[in-house]
Amino acid sequence: MSQANEPAVAGPRDYFGGRLNLEQQKKRAKELLKAVRDGDADAGGRWELHHPKGAAADRQLADAQLVIARENGFLSWPRMKAHIDTLRIARQRIEAGRPRVPDSSEMVHIRCGEDIRHSLKVAGFSGAFVEFSDPYCQGPVPRLDRPAFLGKRSEFIVSGYDRSLKDTRDRLEAEYGAVDALGAGDRATLWFEHDSYDQLILARLLAHFSRLDERPELQMICVGEVPGVQGFVGLGQLQPEVLLWLWENELKPVTEGQLALGVEVWDALTDPDPTELSRIARDGTPALPLMAPALQRHLRELPSVRTGLGLTQELSLSILAGAEGQSLPAGRVFQALMTRHEPLPFLGDLMFWHVLKDLADSTEPVITPDPETADLAWPKRVYTLEDTGRRVLAGEADFLTIAGMSRWVGGIEIRPRQRSWRWDEGAETVVMA
Known part of the structure; x- marks a missing residue:
């Protein structure tokens, strides 16, 4: 997505689901080298971050190619080139209708x-x-x-x-x-x-x-x-x-x-x-290293000790708080959540719609739907952040005291106006409060 203050030389991007183009990467390396030689600060920062010699590295095309390769997740330019060649050959076979069968019918x-x-x-x-x-x-x-x-x-x-x-x-x-x-x-x-x-x-x-x-x-x-x-x-x-x-x-x-x-x-x-x-989650899961961070993200859906909001709820209200007039279509809130705010994206669109419905069901308005958009598809329905929502975000009110319905996080049922397991952001652990 285009940004208003995009750097002179764009950083790495998802090139069509991993389908890298070698000529395009060569062009990016040349653009990076020129920008570094011209003193571009963003390009220089990328160079220092990804080149093993940092700022002391020679400003040659091979060095720029190494930076580009490492931005794309490869140890070297030759390894990236070999990867691109492998994918190109596989793609040619697929497009010709002759993909080799990697598995078996069983x-x-x-x-x-x-x-x-x-x-x-x-x-x-x-x-x-x-x-x-x-x-x-x-x-x-x-x-x-x-x-x-x-x-x-x-x-x-x-x-x-x-x-x-x-x-x-x-x-x-x-x-x-x-x-x-x-x-x-x-x-x-x-x-x-x-x-x-x-x-x-x-x-x-x-x-x-x-x-x-x-x-x-x-x-x-x-x-x-x-x-x-x-x-x-x-x-x-x-x-x-x-x-x-x-x-x-x-x-x-x-x-x-x-x-x-x-x-x-x-x-x-x-x-x-x-x-x-x-x-x-705290001790780690060496047998499956990706499990522990996912568990910690799951636990952050418990009510915060500060606001009573789960993390998805809190991020959603924060996005509305940052909007001019505190009103946005639900689809734009979801897009902002997934692309700029969520530390470990996991929600589908209907799953997010469920979160908004929970927030809108509070006994005191936290967010309110615009009645003129009520008959539109849910991504086009406009929501407004109310004063109560701002107070909850600021920690001046506890969402659990005004939540309209029970909510579950795994095996834990969170009931409005009752003591509950919560997530303590400072200690990064669960507490009963």
Whole structure:
């Protein structure tokens, strides 16, 4: 997205889902070199940040190329060039209708959404695709038996996302059933990224497979960044040839340590006391390094000790507070949240709509919808930040004292006007208050 005060030489960008163009990178290196020689401060800062010799590096084209390569996530220009060549060859085969088959028809690919289903097919993958996308990052995740648990999840999805109860329950039953059907003799690949949406689902799957007497052969791709993709958000943004590259470079067998961690995290996530989940997040998760940051982000959805707001709620109000007149369409608030404010993006659009509805349902107005936009699609509905919302943001009022409905964070139900588990920003831990 264009910025008013963009630097003279643009920094690295996501070039079409990881599809880098070598000639374009050569041009960027030449532009960077010229800008550095001309004394451009932004270009000089990039040079110092990414060149191993910093400001002492020679101001030659090879040095500029090294900076560009490292901005794109590569150790050297030759390694970036080899990566680009590999993707180009794979893309040419795909475009010619001759992709090689990387897996087998017996493989099952499990993903928490449909975002890579088509790209896997285009890339030549022949295995079955199983979607498992129950969004544990929102709504109740209580410790219940399967029928009661799916009933609770179905009720939340229906109320939060405006779905029909029968279709929702049928879909959940089908997704859970497809995973349950995998056992000894089957082969499955888990495709996941770094945010709390993915990592909580991954924990549940690992816990499930760990508890089987006869489990399938499991392998996994779990990434928080991809070379050539600046600002990586998720696997769904990647081109088919980049998914092939991940298969060849990031695919690893699931270990016993990862299965055990899944059990530990899932048990803590469903506990109405978040103390153990907070400990796991604080101590780190070496078996799955991306899990701990996702858990900490999840815990920050607990009410703040200062405002009573979860982090997504607080960021949303802050975006409205920064708007001229404190009014914005919901879609623009969501865009600002995802691109400039959210430290670890995990929400889909309907999930964010649920957050706004919760905020608007307070007993004293925190945000109010413009009645003239009430019949428009939700991204076009305009919301205004009210005085109460400003006082809550400033820590002068506690949102839990005026919240209109209960809210869940994992296994914890947060009830208005009652003591609750909260997140202490200063101590970076959970407290009861």
